[in-house]
Amino acid sequence: MDSSSFFAHENFMPHGMCYLWQADILWTSVISDVLTAFAYFSITTAVVIFVKKRHDLPYPWFFLLAGSVIFLACGTSHLISAIVIWEPIYGISSIVKAITALTSVATGIVIWFVLPFFLALPSPAMLEKKNQALKDSLDKLNFAQKSLVESEKMASLGGLVAGVAHEINTPIGIGVTASSHLWEETTLINHKHITEDMTNRDLSLYLDEVKESTALISSNLARAAKLITSFKQVAVDQSNKNVRTYKVKRYIEEVLQSLKPKLKHTNIITEVSCDENLAVHGDPGALSQIITNFVINSLIHGFENKTSGNIDINITCKGGMVLFVYTDSGKGIDKEHISKIFDPFFTTKQGKGGTGLGLHIVYNLVVQSLKGSISFNDGFSQGSQFIIEFPLGIHNKDE
Ligand SMILES: Nc1ncnc2c1ncn2[C@@H]1O[C@H](COP(=O)(O)OP(=O)(O)O)[C@@H](O)[C@H]1O
Numbered sequence: 001m002d003s004s005s006f007f008a009h010e011n012f013m014p015h016g017m018c019y020l021w022q023a024d025i026l027w028t029s030v031i032s033d034v035l036t037a038f039a040y041f042s043i044t045t046a047v048v049i050f051v052k053k054r055h056d057l058p059y060p061w062f063f064l065l066a067g068s069v070i071f072l073a074c075g076t077s078h079l080i081s082a083i084v085i086w087e088p089i090y091g092i093s094s095i096v097k098a099i100t101a102l103t104s105v106a107t108g109i110v111i112w113f114v115l116p117f118f119l120a121l122p123s124p125a126m127l128e129k130k131n132q133a134l135k136d137s138l139d140k141l142n143f144a145q146k147s148l149v150e151s152e153k154m155a156s157l158g159g160l161v162a163g164v165a166h167e168i169n170t171p172i173g174i175g176v177t178a179s180s181h182l183w184e185e186t187t188l189i190n191h192k193h194i195t196e197d198m199t200n201r202d203l204s205l206y207l208d209e210v211k212e213s214t215a216l217i218s219s220n221l222a223r224a225a226k227l228i229t230s231f232k233q234v235a236v237d238q239s240n241k242n243v244r245t246y247k248v249k250r251y252i253e254e255v256l257q258s259l260k261p262k263l264k265h266t267n268i269i270t271e272v273s274c275d276e277n278l279a280v281h282g283d284p285g286a287l288s289q290i291i292t293n294f295v296i297n298s299l300i301h302g303f304e305n306k307t308s309g310n311i312d313i314n315i316t317c318k319g320g321m322v323l324f325v326y327t328d329s330g331k332g333i334d335k336e337h338i339s340k341i342f343d344p345f346f347t348t349k350q351g352k353g354g355t356g357l358g359l360h361i362v363y364n365l366v367v368q369s370l371k372g373s374i375s376f377n378d379g380f381s382q383g384s385q386f387i388i389e390f391p392l393g394i395h396n397k398d399e
Protein backbone atom coordinates (compact mmCIF):
# COMPACT_ATOMS: atom_id res chain seq x y z
CA MET A 1 0.00 0.00 0.00
CA ASP A 2 1.41 3.42 -0.96
CA SER A 3 1.65 6.33 1.51
CA SER A 4 -1.05 8.40 -0.24
CA SER A 5 -3.59 5.82 0.84
CA PHE A 6 -2.84 6.33 4.60
CA PHE A 7 -6.26 7.85 5.13
CA ALA A 8 -7.94 5.93 2.28
CA HIS A 9 -9.86 3.12 3.85
CA GLU A 10 -11.87 1.73 0.91
CA ASN A 11 -9.51 -1.25 0.65
CA PHE A 12 -9.83 -2.21 4.34
CA MET A 13 -12.36 -4.41 5.92
CA PRO A 14 -14.32 -3.06 8.89
CA HIS A 15 -13.20 -4.57 12.19
CA GLY A 16 -16.64 -6.16 12.68
CA MET A 17 -15.59 -8.73 10.09
CA CYS A 18 -13.05 -10.07 12.62
CA TYR A 19 -15.97 -10.71 14.97
CA LEU A 20 -17.79 -12.30 12.04
CA TRP A 21 -20.50 -9.71 12.95
CA GLN A 22 -21.40 -11.87 15.91
CA ALA A 23 -23.76 -9.52 17.80
CA ASP A 24 -22.95 -10.47 21.42
CA ILE A 25 -19.16 -10.10 21.03
CA LEU A 26 -19.49 -7.04 18.78
CA TRP A 27 -21.86 -5.07 21.07
CA THR A 28 -20.00 -6.01 24.24
CA SER A 29 -16.83 -4.63 22.65
CA VAL A 30 -18.54 -1.50 21.24
CA ILE A 31 -20.40 -0.62 24.46
CA SER A 32 -17.24 -1.17 26.54
CA ASP A 33 -15.20 1.06 24.23
CA VAL A 34 -17.81 3.83 24.19
CA LEU A 35 -18.22 3.71 27.99
CA THR A 36 -14.45 3.75 28.49
CA ALA A 37 -14.17 6.70 26.05
CA PHE A 38 -16.78 8.76 27.94
CA ALA A 39 -15.22 7.87 31.29
CA TYR A 40 -11.89 9.20 29.96
CA PHE A 41 -13.55 12.39 28.65
CA SER A 42 -15.16 12.92 32.06
CA ILE A 43 -11.75 12.48 33.75
CA THR A 44 -10.22 14.96 31.24
CA THR A 45 -12.89 17.59 32.02
CA ALA A 46 -12.37 17.11 35.77
CA VAL A 47 -8.57 17.49 35.42
CA VAL A 48 -8.91 20.68 33.34
CA ILE A 49 -11.36 22.21 35.87
CA PHE A 50 -9.04 21.21 38.74
CA VAL A 51 -5.97 22.80 37.11
CA LYS A 52 -7.91 25.99 36.22
CA LYS A 53 -9.36 26.42 39.71
CA ARG A 54 -6.27 25.54 41.73
CA HIS A 55 -3.99 28.47 40.87
CA ASP A 56 -1.51 27.36 43.55
CA LEU A 57 -0.94 23.99 41.86
CA PRO A 58 2.75 23.31 41.22
CA TYR A 59 3.60 22.27 37.62
CA PRO A 60 0.09 22.79 36.16
CA TRP A 61 1.41 21.81 32.71
CA PHE A 62 2.30 18.40 34.12
CA PHE A 63 -1.28 17.80 35.16
CA LEU A 64 -2.51 18.96 31.77
CA LEU A 65 -0.05 16.66 30.03
CA ALA A 66 -0.48 13.64 32.26
CA GLY A 67 -4.17 14.07 32.87
CA SER A 68 -5.99 15.74 30.08
CA VAL A 69 -3.82 14.82 27.07
CA ILE A 70 -3.44 11.15 27.95
CA PHE A 71 -7.05 10.76 28.96
CA LEU A 72 -8.21 12.67 25.87
CA ALA A 73 -6.04 10.53 23.59
CA CYS A 74 -7.05 7.28 25.33
CA GLY A 75 -10.73 8.23 25.22
CA THR A 76 -10.52 9.09 21.53
CA SER A 77 -8.72 5.85 20.67
CA HIS A 78 -11.42 3.85 22.46
CA LEU A 79 -14.10 5.77 20.57
CA ILE A 80 -12.32 5.04 17.28
CA SER A 81 -12.09 1.37 18.25
CA ALA A 82 -15.87 1.37 18.40
CA ILE A 83 -16.15 3.21 15.04
CA VAL A 84 -13.76 0.89 13.16
CA ILE A 85 -16.14 -1.99 13.78
CA TRP A 86 -18.15 -0.51 10.91
CA GLU A 87 -15.81 2.10 9.39
CA PRO A 88 -12.24 0.91 8.75
CA ILE A 89 -10.53 4.29 9.50
CA TYR A 90 -7.34 2.53 10.61
CA GLY A 91 -5.13 5.46 9.46
CA ILE A 92 -6.81 7.90 11.84
CA SER A 93 -6.85 5.20 14.52
CA SER A 94 -3.10 4.71 14.20
CA ILE A 95 -2.43 8.49 14.44
CA VAL A 96 -4.52 8.73 17.62
CA LYS A 97 -2.61 5.74 18.99
CA ALA A 98 0.69 7.43 18.10
CA ILE A 99 -0.36 10.62 19.92
CA THR A 100 -1.41 8.53 22.94
CA ALA A 101 1.94 6.74 22.87
CA LEU A 102 3.95 10.00 22.58
CA THR A 103 2.16 11.78 25.42
CA SER A 104 2.31 8.66 27.60
CA VAL A 105 6.04 8.28 26.97
CA ALA A 106 6.61 12.01 27.65
CA THR A 107 4.66 11.78 30.91
CA GLY A 108 6.44 8.54 31.79
CA ILE A 109 9.78 10.37 31.53
CA VAL A 110 8.78 13.71 33.07
CA ILE A 111 7.14 12.04 36.07
CA TRP A 112 10.58 10.94 37.35
CA PHE A 113 11.77 14.55 37.36
CA VAL A 114 8.75 15.96 39.19
CA LEU A 115 8.34 13.01 41.55
CA PRO A 116 10.81 14.34 44.19
CA PHE A 117 8.91 17.62 44.27
CA PHE A 118 5.55 15.91 44.78
CA LEU A 119 7.08 13.66 47.42
CA ALA A 120 8.26 16.79 49.26
CA LEU A 121 4.77 18.33 49.27
CA PRO A 122 3.39 18.34 52.82
CA SER A 123 0.51 15.99 53.39
CA PRO A 124 -2.75 17.30 54.92
CA ALA A 125 -1.75 15.58 58.19
CA MET A 126 1.62 17.38 58.16
CA LEU A 127 -0.09 20.69 57.40
CA GLU A 128 -2.55 20.06 60.21
CA LYS A 129 0.39 19.47 62.58
CA LYS A 130 2.12 22.67 61.42
CA ASN A 131 -1.15 24.61 61.79
CA GLN A 132 -1.49 23.33 65.34
CA ALA A 133 2.09 24.38 66.13
CA LEU A 134 1.39 27.85 64.69
CA LYS A 135 -1.83 28.10 66.69
CA ASP A 136 0.06 27.12 69.84
CA SER A 137 2.69 29.80 69.31
CA LEU A 138 -0.04 32.36 68.56
CA ASP A 139 -1.74 31.41 71.83
CA LYS A 140 1.58 31.83 73.64
CA LEU A 141 2.05 35.22 71.98
CA ASN A 142 -1.44 36.33 72.98
CA PHE A 143 -0.75 35.21 76.52
CA ALA A 144 2.56 37.09 76.57
CA GLN A 145 0.83 40.17 75.20
CA LYS A 146 -1.87 39.98 77.89
CA SER A 147 0.65 39.60 80.67
CA LEU A 148 2.70 42.49 79.28
CA VAL A 149 -0.42 44.65 79.23
CA GLU A 150 -1.09 43.62 82.82
CA SER A 151 2.49 44.36 83.86
CA GLU A 152 2.29 47.78 82.16
CA LYS A 153 -0.88 48.45 84.20
CA MET A 154 0.92 47.36 87.33
CA ALA A 155 3.92 49.51 86.39
CA SER A 156 1.75 52.61 86.05
CA LEU A 157 0.16 51.73 89.40
CA GLY A 158 3.64 51.26 90.87
CA GLY A 159 4.71 54.63 89.48
CA LEU A 160 1.69 56.21 91.06
CA VAL A 161 2.44 54.61 94.44
CA ALA A 162 6.02 55.95 94.26
CA GLY A 163 4.64 59.40 93.44
CA VAL A 164 2.21 59.21 96.34
CA ALA A 165 4.97 58.18 98.77
CA HIS A 166 7.14 61.06 97.57
CA GLU A 167 4.37 63.66 97.86
CA ILE A 168 3.20 62.56 101.31
CA ASN A 169 6.73 62.42 102.66
CA THR A 170 7.00 66.23 102.97
CA PRO A 171 3.94 67.06 105.15
CA ILE A 172 4.47 63.99 107.31
CA GLY A 173 8.15 64.88 107.74
CA ILE A 174 7.28 68.46 108.79
CA GLY A 175 4.66 67.05 111.21
CA VAL A 176 7.20 64.68 112.78
CA THR A 177 9.79 67.46 113.23
CA ALA A 178 7.22 69.87 114.71
CA SER A 179 5.82 67.28 117.15
CA SER A 180 9.27 66.19 118.37
CA HIS A 181 10.21 69.86 118.84
CA LEU A 182 7.01 70.32 120.85
CA TRP A 183 7.87 67.25 122.92
CA GLU A 184 11.35 68.67 123.73
CA GLU A 185 9.92 72.07 124.68
CA THR A 186 7.26 70.41 126.83
CA THR A 187 9.88 68.29 128.66
CA LEU A 188 11.90 71.46 129.31
CA ILE A 189 9.01 73.51 130.68
CA ASN A 190 7.81 70.52 132.67
CA HIS A 191 11.22 70.31 134.34
CA LYS A 192 11.23 74.06 135.11
CA HIS A 193 7.71 73.70 136.55
CA ILE A 194 8.70 70.80 138.83
CA THR A 195 11.85 72.58 140.05
CA GLU A 196 9.81 75.80 140.42
CA ASP A 197 12.18 77.59 138.03
CA MET A 198 9.46 78.55 135.57
CA THR A 199 9.02 82.28 134.99
CA ASN A 200 6.03 83.97 133.40
CA ARG A 201 8.15 84.72 130.33
CA ASP A 202 9.08 80.99 130.03
CA LEU A 203 5.42 80.07 130.01
CA SER A 204 4.48 82.69 127.48
CA LEU A 205 7.39 81.63 125.18
CA TYR A 206 6.35 78.00 125.55
CA LEU A 207 2.73 78.82 124.68
CA ASP A 208 3.91 80.62 121.54
CA GLU A 209 5.90 77.49 120.55
CA VAL A 210 2.84 75.30 121.19
CA LYS A 211 0.66 77.53 119.04
CA GLU A 212 3.17 77.57 116.19
CA SER A 213 3.96 73.85 116.31
CA THR A 214 0.35 72.67 116.57
CA ALA A 215 -0.62 74.96 113.69
CA LEU A 216 2.21 73.44 111.61
CA ILE A 217 1.25 69.89 112.62
CA SER A 218 -2.42 70.35 111.91
CA SER A 219 -1.93 72.08 108.52
CA ASN A 220 0.54 69.43 107.38
CA LEU A 221 -1.63 66.57 108.61
CA ALA A 222 -4.54 68.15 106.74
CA ARG A 223 -2.41 68.34 103.58
CA ALA A 224 -1.40 64.67 103.97
CA ALA A 225 -5.02 63.68 104.53
CA LYS A 226 -6.07 65.56 101.40
CA LEU A 227 -3.36 63.88 99.36
CA ILE A 228 -4.29 60.47 100.71
CA THR A 229 -7.96 61.02 99.82
CA SER A 230 -7.21 61.94 96.26
CA PHE A 231 -4.53 59.27 95.75
CA LYS A 232 -6.65 56.60 97.39
CA GLN A 233 -9.41 57.25 94.93
CA VAL A 234 -7.11 57.06 91.94
CA ALA A 235 -5.15 54.07 93.22
CA VAL A 236 -8.23 52.05 94.15
CA ASP A 237 -9.82 52.97 90.85
CA GLN A 238 -6.76 51.77 88.99
CA SER A 239 -6.68 48.35 90.60
CA ASN A 240 -10.31 47.28 90.59
CA LYS A 241 -13.44 48.08 88.77
CA ASN A 242 -15.53 50.50 90.70
CA VAL A 243 -18.59 51.54 88.78
CA ARG A 244 -20.23 54.63 90.22
CA THR A 245 -21.53 58.05 89.30
CA TYR A 246 -18.82 60.68 89.57
CA LYS A 247 -18.26 64.34 88.77
CA VAL A 248 -15.88 64.34 85.83
CA LYS A 249 -14.11 67.66 86.38
CA ARG A 250 -13.26 67.05 90.02
CA TYR A 251 -12.13 63.54 89.28
CA ILE A 252 -9.82 64.61 86.45
CA GLU A 253 -8.31 67.30 88.67
CA GLU A 254 -7.60 64.64 91.30
CA VAL A 255 -5.90 62.48 88.71
CA LEU A 256 -3.77 65.44 87.58
CA GLN A 257 -2.96 66.14 91.21
CA SER A 258 -1.61 62.59 91.54
CA LEU A 259 0.56 63.23 88.47
CA LYS A 260 2.03 66.43 89.95
CA PRO A 261 5.38 64.82 90.92
CA LYS A 262 5.95 64.02 87.24
CA LEU A 263 5.15 67.57 86.12
CA LYS A 264 6.96 69.30 88.98
CA HIS A 265 10.25 70.05 87.26
CA THR A 266 8.65 71.26 84.05
CA ASN A 267 6.80 74.38 82.99
CA ILE A 268 3.92 72.40 81.61
CA ILE A 269 0.57 73.90 82.44
CA THR A 270 -2.43 71.60 82.69
CA GLU A 271 -5.93 72.88 82.23
CA VAL A 272 -9.27 71.15 82.49
CA SER A 273 -12.31 72.77 80.98
CA CYS A 274 -15.52 71.02 81.85
CA ASP A 275 -18.87 71.80 83.42
CA GLU A 276 -18.44 71.38 87.23
CA ASN A 277 -21.73 69.48 87.45
CA LEU A 278 -21.19 67.07 84.62
CA ALA A 279 -21.55 63.58 86.09
CA VAL A 280 -20.76 60.30 84.39
CA HIS A 281 -21.76 56.79 85.37
CA GLY A 282 -19.01 54.22 84.92
CA ASP A 283 -15.62 53.06 86.16
CA PRO A 284 -13.59 56.21 86.88
CA GLY A 285 -10.43 54.06 87.07
CA ALA A 286 -10.55 53.71 83.29
CA LEU A 287 -10.54 57.50 82.86
CA SER A 288 -7.69 57.82 85.36
CA GLN A 289 -5.53 55.30 83.47
CA ILE A 290 -6.33 56.95 80.15
CA ILE A 291 -5.30 60.38 81.42
CA THR A 292 -2.20 58.98 83.16
CA ASN A 293 -1.06 57.36 79.91
CA PHE A 294 -1.78 60.50 77.89
CA VAL A 295 0.14 62.74 80.29
CA ILE A 296 3.11 60.35 80.52
CA ASN A 297 3.20 60.13 76.72
CA SER A 298 3.08 63.93 76.41
CA LEU A 299 6.01 64.18 78.80
CA ILE A 300 8.11 61.39 77.26
CA HIS A 301 7.32 61.95 73.59
CA GLY A 302 5.58 65.29 73.01
CA PHE A 303 7.70 67.47 75.32
CA GLU A 304 10.85 65.37 74.89
CA ASN A 305 13.05 68.38 74.12
CA LYS A 306 10.85 71.09 75.61
CA THR A 307 10.50 72.33 79.15
CA SER A 308 7.31 74.29 78.70
CA GLY A 309 3.98 73.75 77.06
CA ASN A 310 0.30 73.11 77.64
CA ILE A 311 -1.85 70.11 78.27
CA ASP A 312 -5.55 70.82 77.83
CA ILE A 313 -8.43 68.52 78.61
CA ASN A 314 -11.71 69.72 77.21
CA ILE A 315 -14.95 67.93 77.99
CA THR A 316 -18.35 68.65 76.56
CA CYS A 317 -21.55 66.69 76.56
CA LYS A 318 -24.19 66.48 73.87
CA GLY A 319 -27.07 64.11 73.27
CA GLY A 320 -26.02 61.68 76.00
CA MET A 321 -22.47 61.45 74.62
CA VAL A 322 -19.34 62.82 76.27
CA LEU A 323 -16.72 64.37 74.01
CA PHE A 324 -13.32 64.22 75.68
CA VAL A 325 -10.52 66.05 73.86
CA TYR A 326 -6.94 65.76 75.08
CA THR A 327 -4.48 68.18 73.53
CA ASP A 328 -0.79 68.77 74.13
CA SER A 329 1.38 71.42 72.51
CA GLY A 330 4.26 69.00 71.99
CA LYS A 331 5.99 67.91 68.81
CA GLY A 332 3.04 65.86 67.51
CA ILE A 333 3.12 62.48 65.80
CA ASP A 334 4.67 61.80 62.38
CA LYS A 335 2.11 61.21 59.63
CA GLU A 336 3.44 57.73 58.84
CA HIS A 337 3.13 56.64 62.49
CA ILE A 338 -0.45 57.77 63.08
CA SER A 339 -2.12 54.61 61.76
CA LYS A 340 0.02 52.45 64.08
CA ILE A 341 -0.02 54.28 67.42
CA PHE A 342 -2.85 52.17 68.90
CA ASP A 343 -1.21 48.89 67.82
CA PRO A 344 0.33 46.88 70.63
CA PHE A 345 4.12 47.16 70.71
CA PHE A 346 4.31 50.15 68.38
CA THR A 347 6.80 52.57 69.87
CA THR A 348 9.27 55.13 68.58
CA LYS A 349 11.30 54.55 71.75
CA GLN A 350 12.31 50.96 71.06
CA GLY A 351 15.17 50.04 73.38
CA LYS A 352 14.78 53.37 75.20
CA GLY A 353 12.10 52.36 77.66
CA GLY A 354 9.12 52.30 75.29
CA THR A 355 6.86 49.27 75.37
CA GLY A 356 4.35 50.47 72.80
CA LEU A 357 1.53 49.36 75.07
CA GLY A 358 0.36 52.68 76.55
CA LEU A 359 -1.96 53.75 73.75
CA HIS A 360 -3.04 50.16 73.17
CA ILE A 361 -4.21 50.03 76.79
CA VAL A 362 -5.91 53.40 76.31
CA TYR A 363 -7.68 52.04 73.23
CA ASN A 364 -8.86 48.94 75.11
CA LEU A 365 -10.04 51.02 78.07
CA VAL A 366 -12.01 53.35 75.81
CA VAL A 367 -13.64 50.53 73.86
CA GLN A 368 -14.17 48.02 76.66
CA SER A 369 -14.67 50.10 79.77
CA LEU A 370 -16.06 53.41 78.49
CA LYS A 371 -17.87 51.67 75.59
CA GLY A 372 -16.70 54.51 73.38
CA SER A 373 -14.37 55.26 70.50
CA ILE A 374 -11.00 57.00 70.20
CA SER A 375 -9.20 58.68 67.35
CA PHE A 376 -6.11 60.79 66.80
CA ASN A 377 -6.80 64.13 65.13
CA ASP A 378 -4.42 64.02 62.17
CA GLY A 379 -5.55 67.47 61.05
CA PHE A 380 -4.16 69.09 64.21
CA SER A 381 -0.74 70.60 63.64
CA GLN A 382 0.26 72.31 66.92
CA GLY A 383 0.91 69.13 68.89
CA SER A 384 -1.08 65.96 69.51
CA GLN A 385 -4.82 65.74 69.92
CA PHE A 386 -6.77 62.66 70.94
CA ILE A 387 -10.57 62.61 70.71
CA ILE A 388 -12.61 60.21 72.80
CA GLU A 389 -16.35 59.86 72.61
CA PHE A 390 -18.30 57.76 75.07
CA PRO A 391 -21.85 57.48 76.42
CA LEU A 392 -22.68 59.39 79.58
CA GLY A 393 -24.37 56.36 81.12
CA ILE A 394 -26.96 58.49 82.95
CA HIS A 395 -29.41 61.25 82.26
CA ASN A 396 -27.73 64.49 83.35
CA LYS A 397 -29.66 67.36 84.92
CA ASP A 398 -27.92 69.92 82.71
CA GLU A 399 -28.70 68.08 79.53
N1 LIG B 1 1.61 62.96 73.09
C1 LIG B 1 2.39 62.41 72.17
N2 LIG B 1 3.25 63.19 71.44
C2 LIG B 1 4.07 62.63 70.52
N3 LIG B 1 4.10 61.31 70.21
C3 LIG B 1 3.27 60.49 70.90
C4 LIG B 1 2.39 60.99 71.91
N4 LIG B 1 1.67 59.94 72.41
C5 LIG B 1 2.10 58.85 71.75
N5 LIG B 1 3.06 59.16 70.85
C6 LIG B 1 3.71 58.23 69.90
O1 LIG B 1 2.96 57.02 69.90
C7 LIG B 1 3.81 55.90 70.19
C8 LIG B 1 3.04 54.85 70.96
O2 LIG B 1 2.72 55.29 72.27
P1 LIG B 1 2.55 54.21 73.42
O3 LIG B 1 1.61 53.16 72.93
O4 LIG B 1 2.17 54.91 74.68
O5 LIG B 1 3.99 53.55 73.53
P2 LIG B 1 5.34 54.04 74.25
O6 LIG B 1 5.00 55.25 75.06
O7 LIG B 1 5.78 52.88 75.07
O8 LIG B 1 6.31 54.36 73.13
C9 LIG B 1 4.98 56.50 70.94
O9 LIG B 1 6.14 55.71 70.80
C10 LIG B 1 5.13 57.88 70.30
O10 LIG B 1 5.89 57.82 69.11
Ligand SMILES: [Mg+2]
Pocket: 293, 296, 297, 356, 357, 358, 359
Ligand atom coordinates in the same frame (compact mmCIF):
# COMPACT_ATOMS: atom_id res chain seq x y z
MG1 LIG C 1 3.40 55.36 76.39
